[in-house]
Ligand code: HEM
Ligand SMILES: *[C@@H]1O[C@H](CO)[C@@H](O)[C@H](O)[C@H]1NC(C)=O
Ligand SMILES: *[C@@H]1O[C@H](CO)[C@@H](O)[C@H](O)[C@H]1NC(C)=O
Ligand SMILES: *[C@@H]1O[C@H](CO)[C@@H](O)[C@H](O)[C@H]1NC(C)=O
């Protein structure tokens with residue numbers, strides 16, 4: 001063994017010791033090459049069909065993946081339906097109104113995969129969600145990337161397990177960093193992943209505190225762009241229908257781009273948790289970097305998504321391949 005190989009082996013061993021929780025030996029690209037070689041095309045076609053019917057496919061699928069990974073790991077536990085006495089993850093109030101189109105995307109892609117005899121019940125729902133998320137991002141103009149695969153589906157899903165696992169839109173930078181660090185993700189990963197708010201919708205109630213009654217002295221959050229605040233007040237009057245949702249990226253709502261960061265520079269982050277990435281000087285330089293260079297943003301985002309996809313992955317006895325993504329076998 002040459003000196004170079006020795007260094008590689010040593011540093012690999014060292015990183016295994018330092019980061020035992022973030023190593024996911026089970027995941028790899030082309031995991032299904034032998035059992036279901038066409039799986040990526042099958043999933044992509046199903047997501048395309050769904051996308052053709054509604055753009056909501058994109059944000060709904062991306063957010064579903066994020067919530068899945070942050071609650072008990074990326075194991076499709078978020079897709080399980082409540083039954084009998086068990087209230088599943090998706091019915092916790094903090095599911096923050098996950099749009100039904102994300103669930104539907106996974107169910108449709110799973111049906112398409114299972115329609116191929118050699119693939120039937122060989123591909124996990126967790127992996128289908130990871131692939132569908134990649135496809136949704138690419139369909140809306142974001143980067144495409146090779147997805148690591150080999151996740152098993154989880155064996156439990158409870159509303160109680162959601163408590164404290166998802167970030168709130170009122171979080172400050174420290175709170176965001178703490179929650180993401182608990183999932184093995186850095187501040188820069190968190191900033192890059194927040195760019196998902198370049199697509200999709202939010203209900204008015206999620207940011208009403210920023211445009212009304214923010215404080216006695218200043219009823220509007222001073223970090224909000226004035227014209228944007230006025231726009232938000234007109235879109236979200238105090239007697240707004242609670243079902244109304246507005247675009248989170250007011251400039252390019254249907255394109256997965258780095259506009260999110262340019263918006264933050266203008267005081268046009270919708271949530272406190274968005275705008276704080278620019279107002280807090282600890283994170284501002286990275287926001288400016290991702291706003292400046294779209295190619296750089298795409299690279300950084302893909303790396304962060306890959307790390308998100310490794311969170312709490314189930315292998316061996318801790319999981320299986322679900323026959324129906326919405327219920328346990
Ligand atoms: C950093 C902390 C985060 C907070 C506090 C947060 C919070 C929220 C909130 C409150 C909504 C609006 C929900 C509604 O009113 O219906 C939302 C929507 C969304 N979030 Fe996040 N989020 C965060 C990070 C992420 C990440 C990391 C991703 C994905 C990688 C993501 C993807 C989305 C998407 C795509 C939507 C739009 C959903 C739709 O239109 O159906 N978010 N988020
Ligand atoms: C999308 O819809 C159009 C018609 O609205 C149709 O011509 C096209 O084949 C559809 N594409 C897919 C992938 O379903
Ligand atoms: C963030 O919020 C927590 C909880 O409210 C608070 O204790 C902390 O001081 C805040 N940190 C910053 C930097 O604002
Ligand atoms: C703001 O305060 C007023 C007066 O106290 C109250 O009527 C209104 O409901 C509050 N609005 C919000 C969005 O909290």
Ligand SMILES: *[C@@H]1O[C@H](CO)[C@@H](O)[C@H](O)[C@H]1NC(C)=O
Pocket residue numbers: 293294295296299
């Ligand atoms: C943008 O980022 C890419 C990828 O990191 C880099 O190769 C390129 O040189 C950067 N462009 C500019 C103008 O800085």
Ligand SMILES: CC(=O)N[C@H]1CO[C@H](CO)[C@@H](O)[C@@H]1O
Pocket residue numbers: 090091092093094095096097098099100
């Ligand atoms: C999509 C989904 O399952 N949303 C649920 C979120 O939780 C509330 C209750 O807190 C349910 O009413 C929604 O159906």
